[in-house]
Amino acid sequence: MRAAVLHEFGKPLVVEDLHCEDPRAGEVRVRLAASGVCRSDLHVLHGRSPVARLPMVLGHEGAGVVEAVGSGVAGLRVGDPVVIALYGPCGACADCRAGRIERCMGETRRNNMFGLMPDGSTRLSLGGRPVHPMVGAGTLAEATVVREAQAIAIPHGVPLDLACLAGCGVTTGVGAVLNVARVAAGSSVAVIGCGGVGLNVVQGARIAGAARIVAVDTQPGKLDLASDLGATDLVRVAADEPASRAILARVPGGVDTAFEVVGHPELVREALLSTRPGGMAVMVGAPPDGAQLAFEARQLFWDRALVGTVGGGNVPQRDIPRLMELHLRGRLDFAKLVSQRLPLARVNEAFGALEQGELARTLVVP
Amino acid sequence: MRAAVLHEFGKPLVVEDLHCEDPRAGEVRVRLAASGVCRSDLHVLHGRSPVARLPMVLGHEGAGVVEAVGSGVAGLRVGDPVVIALYGPCGACADCRAGRIERCMGETRRNNMFGLMPDGSTRLSLGGRPVHPMVGAGTLAEATVVREAQAIAIPHGVPLDLACLAGCGVTTGVGAVLNVARVAAGSSVAVIGCGGVGLNVVQGARIAGAARIVAVDTQPGKLDLASDLGATDLVRVAADEPASRAILARVPGGVDTAFEVVGHPELVREALLSTRPGGMAVMVGAPPDGAQLAFEARQLFWDRALVGTVGGGNVPQRDIPRLMELHLRGRLDFAKLVSQRLPLARVNEAFGALEQGELARTLVVP
Numbered sequence: 001m002r003a004a005v006l007h008e009f010g011k012p013l014v015v016e017d018l019h020c021e022d023p024r025a026g027e028v029r030v031r032l033a034a035s036g037v038c039r040s041d042l043h044v045l046h047g048r049s050p051v052a053r054l055p056m057v058l059g060h061e062g063a064g065v066v067e068a069v070g071s072g073v074a075g076l077r078v079g080d081p082v083v084i085a086l087y088g089p090c091g092a093c094a095d096c097r098a099g100r101i102e103r104c105m106g107e108t109r110r111n112n113m114f115g116l117m118p119d120g121s122t123r124l125s126l127g128g129r130p131v132h133p134m135v136g137a138g139t140l141a142e143a144t145v146v147r148e149a150q151a152i153a154i155p156h157g158v159p160l161d162l163a164c165l166a167g168c169g170v171t172t173g174v175g176a177v178l179n180v181a182r183v184a185a186g187s188s189v190a191v192i193g194c195g196g197v198g199l200n201v202v203q204g205a206r207i208a209g210a211a212r213i214v215a216v217d218t219q220p221g222k223l224d225l226a227s228d229l230g231a232t233d234l235v236r237v238a239a240d241e242p243a244s245r246a247i248l249a250r251v252p253g254g255v256d257t258a259f260e261v262v263g264h265p266e267l268v269r270e271a272l273l274s275t276r277p278g279g280m281a282v283m284v285g286a287p288p289d290g291a292q293l294a295f296e297a298r299q300l301f302w303d304r305a306l307v308g309t310v311g312g313g314n315v316p317q318r319d320i321p322r323l324m325e326l327h328l329r330g331r332l333d334f335a336k337l338v339s340q341r342l343p344l345a346r347v348n349e350a351f352g353a354l355e356q357g358e359l360a361r362t363l364v365v366p
Numbered sequence: 367m368r369a370a371v372l373h374e375f376g377k378p379l380v381v382e383d384l385h386c387e388d389p390r391a392g393e394v395r396v397r398l399a400a401s402g403v404c405r406s407d408l409h410v411l412h413g414r415s416p417v418a419r420l421p422m423v424l425g426h427e428g429a430g431v432v433e434a435v436g437s438g439v440a441g442l443r444v445g446d447p448v449v450i451a452l453y454g455p456c457g458a459c460a461d462c463r464a465g466r467i468e469r470c471m472g473e474t475r476r477n478n479m480f481g482l483m484p485d486g487s488t489r490l491s492l493g494g495r496p497v498h499p500m501v502g503a504g505t506l507a508e509a510t511v512v513r514e515a516q517a518i519a520i521p522h523g524v525p526l527d528l529a530c531l532a533g534c535g536v537t538t539g540v541g542a543v544l545n546v547a548r549v550a551a552g553s554s555v556a557v558i559g560c561g562g563v564g565l566n567v568v569q570g571a572r573i574a575g576a577a578r579i580v581a582v583d584t585q586p587g588k589l590d591l592a593s594d595l596g597a598t599d600l601v602r603v604a605a606d607e608p609a610s611r612a613i614l615a616r617v618p619g620g621v622d623t624a625f626e627v628v629g630h631p632e633l634v635r636e637a638l639l640s641t642r643p644g645g646m647a648v649m650v651g652a653p654p655d656g657a658q659l660a661f662e663a664r665q666l667f668w669d670r671a672l673v674g675t676v677g678g679g680n681v682p683q684r685d686i687p688r689l690m691e692l693h694l695r696g697r698l699d700f701a702k703l704v705s706q707r708l709p710l711a712r713v714n715e716a717f718g719a720l721e722q723g724e725l726a727r728t729l730v731v732p
Contacts, residue, residue: 050664095644103644103669265663278461278469287663294660297631297653298416300674303469308666 002366003057003124003141004347005131009047012348013058013140018131021123023070023145029123030082030151033160034341034363035139036061037350038168038196039263040286044134045351048288053115056132057124059364060086062139063164066151073148080153083166084137085316087112088149101315102179112136112150139167140347142366152320158327161341161363162334165196166323168311169337169361173200174326175312175319176259176284177208185209187256190247190274191231194222196361197284198261199229199337206230207331214250216243219358228336244273254279261285265293268306277302284309337361368732369423369490369507370713371497375413378714379424379506384497387489389436389511395489396448396517399526400707400729401505402427403716404534404562405629406652410500411717414654419481422498423490425730426452428505429530432517439514446519449532450503451682453478454515467681468545478502478516505533506713508732518686524693527707527729528700531562532689534677535703535727539566540692541678541685542625542650543574551575553622556613556640557597560588562727563650564627565595565703572596573697580616582609585724594702610639620645627651631659634672643668650675703727 001020004013023029041058043049062084066076076082089096090106108118115132116122123145124131124138138144154163177183189205191198194217205213206229214233215226223234235246248254254276260268263285271281272295281304287293300306314320326332339359342350343366350362367386370379389395407424409415428450432442442448455462456472474484481498482488489511490497490504504510520529543549555571557564560583571579572595580599581592589600601612614620620642626634629651637647638661647670653659666672680686692698705725708716709732716728 100644105643268663268666277471278466283663283666286667289664291663292660293663293666294658297634297649297657297659297674298655300634300649300659300672301652301676303674303676303679305671305673306666307671308663308669310667310669313669 001141001143002344003138004059004344005126006045006054006056006058009045015344015347016126019125020143020145023068025071026073026148027070027145028066028073028076028148028151029068029143029145030064030084031067031143032062032064032139032141032366034063034164034365035059036165036167036169036196037354037362037364039354041134042351042354043286043288050289051113051135053132055126056115056134057138057141058134059140060135060137061164061167061169062137062144063160063167076148076151076153081156081160082151083154083163083320084139084144084146085150085152085320086135086168086171086311086314087316088147091149102313140344140364152316154320154324155328158324161365162338163324164363165334165337165361166320169196170200170323170334171314171319172284172312173197173261174204174207174323175314176201176282176309177204179313180307180309181257181280181282183208183210183257186211188212188251190214190216190255190258192216192243192258192260192267192271193262193285194226195261196337199225199360201259201261201284202226202231203229203332207326212251214247214255216246221358222360225336225360229333243267243270247274257282259284263287265291268293269295272299272304272306275304277304280305280307282307282309284312338363341365367508368710369504370425370710371492372411372420372422372424375411381710381713382492385491386509386511389434391437392439392514393436393511394432394439394442394514394517395434395509395511396430396450397433397509398428398430398505398507398732400429400530400731401425402531402535402562403720403728403730405720407500408717408720409652409654416655417479417501419498421492422481422500423504423507424500425506426501426503427530427533427535428503428510429526429533442514442517442519447522447526448517448519449529449686450505450510450512451516451518451686452501452534452537452677452680453682454513457515468679506710506730518682520686520690521694524690527731528704529690530729531700531703531727532686535562536566536689536700537680537685538650538678539563539627540570540573540689541680542567542648542675543570545679546673546675547623547646547648549574549576549623552577554578554617556580556582556621556624556637558582558609558624558626558633558637559628559651560592561627562703565591565726567625567627567650568592568597569595569698573692578617578621580613580621582612587724588726591702591726595699609633609636613640623648625650629653631657634659635661638665638670638672641670643670646671646673648673648675650678704729707731
């Protein structure tokens with residue numbers, strides 16, 4: 001089974017032939033149809049993420065077809081189309097049992113997060129040495145073995161090479177709007193960063209009925225996409241230009257909700273500065289490990305809220321089917337998010353494009 | 367009319383004989399029975415508050431009896447006992463009209479905040495020169511003239527020299543729990559700073575039914591009070607000791623909600639570090655103007671929320687009567703909050719005690 005493996009931080013990925021075991025009890029093997037490449041992959045590549053554990057198969061946004069099921073798997077059968085979820089709730093921790101599934105931090109989830117199965121093993125190896133799938137997913141590959149809870153069945157009508165985006169980018173962006181901020185119809189929103197996730201914040205805000213959606217980016221191509229997906233105001237900023245100033249010029253007094261979707265603490269501060277008193281800033285982007293966030297404390301004082309989110313507060317079993325439903329009804333666009341498709345052999349080009357920041361999402365098709 | 371006036375930042379207050387006009391249309395004059403002294407007064411004294419405008423009568427937490435009413439005042443009569451509210455909603459801005467009264471930032475409220483009546487005038491003067499009442503209240507005085515909306519009628523049974531605490535300290539502390547964090551019964555809470563406001567966060571958490579209430583302070587006397595008011599765990603820290611470490615030792619994994627009630631950005635960070643993933647930190651203390659708040663952005667990432675509040679999200683006309691009701695039913699203690707009573711002539715001693723940080727609340731009785 002071929003997969004894109006990170007052996008050393010900062011170095012290009014190497015497409016390797018890995019041994020992929022059969023699924024054990026409660027697990028399924030998924031033949032992957034496509035994988036998105038996301039900024040969190042880039043953080044792992046550069047050793048700026050706590051979830052890195054080398055050697056690691058990158059990718060955490062995939063979809064495919066179940067090709068083998070382990071014993072005790074009740075909800076999935078061979079041939080089922082599935083999206084690989086960012087996490088599979090453990091079902092056993094206090095949060096899962098209390099229905100706060102999005103906060104699951106059970107040992108199973110924690111192990112998944114660090115590229116391990118619940119028992120600390122992996123199903124992937126190279127020359128007998130274990131290889132870790134990023135966040136238990138490792139989707140930049142031809143196949144992956146995941147716990148049943150991490151593979152979400154979807155309707156047959158959705159093309160798999162689009163559905164994969166629901167694994168992270170779409171769920172995170174739309175979830176940040178619907179689950180975390182609970183954007184109100186008629187309210188005003190700003191979105192700082194219109195990449196693969198930010199464009200879905202724009203779509204989510206449109207779905208929620210926001211009256212003003214101010215999209216901010218340095219790249220005109222991304223702003224065009226934001227416009228197609230529902231942004232009402234497009235603001236192109238220079239890299240060193242404060243986004244808040246441009247947003248406040250459009251919405252005097254500040255927006256109700258501002259989203260930072262880059263993973264840069266300076267821009268989180270800009271998001272906060274863009275909100276009205278009583279408003280909320282949501283940090284959707286994953287900041288690099290160790291990065292400090294600083295702002296004037298008085299900003300917060302005026303009834304503002306600054307909220308973080310891992311993946312948009314999603315409960316995969318609830319939210320991924322909801323996104324598929326919205327897509328099938330024509331309200332959630334997947335196709336416009338795809339900038340280019342590359343074969344697995346050219347996976348490093350996908351990372352190069354991400355670092356350039358000019359494209360929305362690159363799909364890697366094994 | 368005697369009042370404690372700040373003429374120069376950092377200098378002692380001077381008790382002056384001011385001219386206090388009759389109330390104009392929509393205003394009432396209140397003969398004050400007592401005023402608390404709060405950290406926000408101290409920020410003004412030292413020129414670290416945006417609401418400072420000299421010369422200023424300090425004090426913003428008072429109660430008394432209506433002694434004169436202007437034309438058009440419908441809801442108050444001479445002889446009514448009232449608490450002076452931190453603000454009087456303007457009733458006219460978009461937020462007031464939409465029922466988000468706690469977010470009122472109408473011109474009337476803004477003028478009040480900077481010690482002015484809605485038309486930019488004041489009712490106080492010294493030798494013909496206007497004097498500004500802090501946040502429109504100026505309660506360290508024998509009397510004050512406020513808009514009707516800023517004087518809240520209370521039942522006759524509550525002693526005025528205790529009721530005054532509902533003007534700021536009690537409302538802010540209890541409001542931060544009930545209105546802002548909406549602490550859930552059975553959840554865990556940490557309170558960093560057990561002064562006049564923090565003790566009310568403790569009481570509020572007890573009223574909300576929190577299962578664990580970890581009180582943190584440097585002063586054993588304040589921790590004793592916290593215990594009396596409902597804290598389940600008392601943690602005395604040295605001034606340079608990280609509060610989060612002590613809290614995490616008591617509640618492994620972190621509390622559901624942590625409150626910072628000092629107004630020190632370092633402690634806001636400690637509050638955030640004390641919360642569980644998915645938890646909330648509430649900045650209740652008013653930070654000095656310009657103070658920076660900094661923390662590792664990843665802290666926020668794990669579904670945490672950091673929330674600010676001006677005065678605990680209170681709607682005075684709703685919340686002050688609610689607090690009186692709780693007090694009359696024996697669930698909310700006012701008397702324990704009072705450390706000492708001083709006459710107006712000794713007002714500077716009250717500020718000295720506040721800077722020492724050893725006492726809960728000093729009441730100044732004119």
